[in-house]
Amino acid sequence: MNKVRKTARQLLADKPRDVISVAPDDFVLAALQLMADKDISTVLVMHGDTLAGILSQRDYARGVELAGRSASATKVRDIMTTKVVCVSPDHTCDQCLALMHARRIRHLPVLESGRIAGVLSSHDILEELLSEDEHLIRDLEHDMLNLTVDTGGCY
16 A cells, blocks of 8 residues: 655645745844744745745854844844755655755745745644554554455454
């Protein structure tokens, strides 16, 4: 029985469409406030419609707190991650999870034709994979039950 995994496109279809972002010249404190307001740990950094980077709580901890800087005086561009790992809408959940694991990241922007289609978190992907596996287990249990009934209990 083959497992058919959803793609990034399919996962994004189930999520709210708004992408939370800040600009490179915004101050880190404003980005942190936005993260707190939206209850998220990462924001995209957009220069117009172009992805310029990504800012996470980890970037803040390392670039501001550990560096002895002030969030109200530090610009996002000074601490953001600029080498952003992205996927296409056709990447499967398995591929996304493997990439996240290999790169030790928790968020993947999804780019379609050079534009942001959305962002997937490790939580989004793991939740989907667990759901798919639970469905597969139920199907297998159902098939085994039918096999047992059809054969009078003999395999």
